[in-house]
Amino acid sequence: MNRTYELMFIVRPDMVEEEQDKLISTLETAVTSSGGNVKSVEKMGKRRLAYVVRRFHDGIYVLLTVEGGGGLIHELERRLRVTEPVIKFITVRIDEEQKRLDKIKAIRDAKRKTPPPAPAPVPEAGGETAEITA
């Protein structure tokens, strides 16, 4: 039952700060009352939407990371659906992806530690990355 989900939702742009906090706290209590726990809350702020949603061009994005089971997510989604200022939401399960990333990272770290006489390819790769990102 211990799965990690990311719950991203958009509220209407004219929602005031206190109401956002109220909505988030009600969601948090809903999570804790059904046995999960909230790992993080991030208000990503106002952002322009890529397309018009319910006649809104902008929206305030909120990201919630939640630990719990599927029933909890069901309840949260139901709540978001009936909450009027929420115009869009998406839930993504992230624990398996995170596990995969951790595994890759562990493998990379192990590789880096075991063969030390390989200094040439490392700066080259770093330089390339910097060049492309710059």
Place this chain on the structure above:
Amino acid sequence: MAEETRATAVAGSERPAGGDRPSGDRPSFGDRERRPPRPGGPGGGREGGRKYFRRKKVCKFCVEKIEAINYKDVRLLAQFVAESGKIVPRRLTGVCTPHQRRLSLAIKQARNIALLPFAGRAS
């Protein structure tokens, strides 16, 4: 991007089509406009021999060792979305199959939450 490939095409090949005419006094761009070089792809020998040297495309995610393809990373995803909002195919971008799979999933999730457009530019 097209400008760059065009320049390399002119510089890196013998230009059999446009080589017989002087390029200075004539509007030579008509010749180029007819067949704009595509940004990539293997081969290029549609009319016999090799015309241009194309750089071998590599998977950006493999080269830069980007493992996390997340729907929230709009900057990254936008590089693989055409102006029209379409996902750019692998054969144009050079992304390897496993990464393209994750990429397309992430793009679709981003579309769902209005981070990327379904069609057209982000207004």
